[in-house]
Amino acid sequence: MISPAFLKRFFTSRRIRHVDAHRDKSNLRFFSGGEMKKLHILCSLNRLNAAQSKQRYKELADILDDCARRGIKARATVFVRRSTAYTNRFGMQNISSEDCRALSYVPKPEYIDFFNSEKDEVVLNLTTKTFYALEYLVAQSKSPFRIGLQREDQGAQYDFLVQVGGGLNLLQLYNQVFFYLDKISSKG
Numbered sequence: 001m002i003s004p005a006f007l008k009r010f011f012t013s014r015r016i017r018h019v020d021a022h023r024d025k026s027n028l029r030f031f032s033g034g035e036m037k038k039l040h041i042l043c044s045l046n047r048l049n050a051a052q053s054k055q056r057y058k059e060l061a062d063i064l065d066d067c068a069r070r071g072i073k074a075r076a077t078v079f080v081r082r083s084t085a086y087t088n089r090f091g092m093q094n095i096s097s098e099d100c101r102a103l104s105y106v107p108k109p110e111y112i113d114f115f116n117s118e119k120d121e122v123v124l125n126l127t128t129k130t131f132y133a134l135e136y137l138v139a140q141s142k143s144p145f146r147i148g149l150q151r152e153d154q155g156a157q158y159d160f161l162v163q164v165g166g167g168l169n170l171l172q173l174y175n176q177v178f179f180y181l182d183k184i185s186s187k188g
Contacts, residue, residue, distance in 0.1 A: 031122050031145045034185070039072050040120040040143070042134045043170055044079040044127045046096075053080075059170035060092065066174070077115060079131050095133055105132035112140050122147060126173050128166075130154070147177060 043060060045053045060076055067074035076092040093114055100107050107115075115137045123141045125148040127134055138146055138156035148158040162177050 031181070034070075034182070036070075036072050036122050038118065038120045038122070039067060039074040040115070040118075040123045040141075041074060041076040041174075042079075042123065042125040042127060042137065043076065044129070044131050044134065046079050046081050046131065048081075056170060057092075062171050063174045075118070075120075077134070077137065079127070079134055095137075097133070100133050106136050107133050112137065115140065116142055119143075121145060124174075124177060125149065125156075125158075126170055126177075128173075147181075149173065149177075 041060070041063065043056070045056050048056060057078075060078070064074050064076065078092050078094050080094045080096050093111075095107055095111050097105065099111055120141070120143045122145045123138055123143045125134060125138055125146075128149055128151060130151060130153045135154075135156045138148070138158070145160070146156070146158045147160045147162065148154070148156070150161040150163040154161075160181075162180055164173060164176050168176065
């Protein structure tokens with residue numbers, strides 16, 4: 001017997017591939033850390049206890065502060081267990097499985113509209129596991145540059161994948177991504 005969760009992942013991954021296949025690739029562009037002006041960060045707080053969630057929010061707030069120091073206008077979308085518990089904490093947009101359509105992990109239209117409301121230059125997905133709602137948002141993104149962490153089950157197509165070791169917190173993952181972006185741009 002096929003589980004409902006498997007069916008949700010299957011149908012969502014098919015929709016992600018369909019959206020990616022129709023992506024306009026004419027505006028693709030590489031951005032180094034110094035060139036970036038608008039960044040949208042995605043991360044997950046799902047399946048964490050209260051202390052871990054609090055720590056992850058602190059790390060994300062530190063990342064947003066670092067972006068401000070770098071002159072980058074940054075915003076974040078966070079996948080949480082229940083949207084009512086963390087709604088708009090620290091000014092971050094939260095999304096949960098309750099905010100997705102019933103038979104898939106596709107976010108409701110208002111979340112997709114919010115995600116594309118500003119023209120972000122870069123989308124940075126800092127999730128170490130695949131969360132199909134976030135992958136769908138990346139696939140829907142109009143950003144010219146998408147960065148993700150390399151993992152076994154990639155949902156959306158990324159322009160730049162970073163392979164990192166396990167056990168890193170959000171701030172370390174963020175710093176690792178910017179290290180590689182700056183390293184590549186200095187070679188050019």
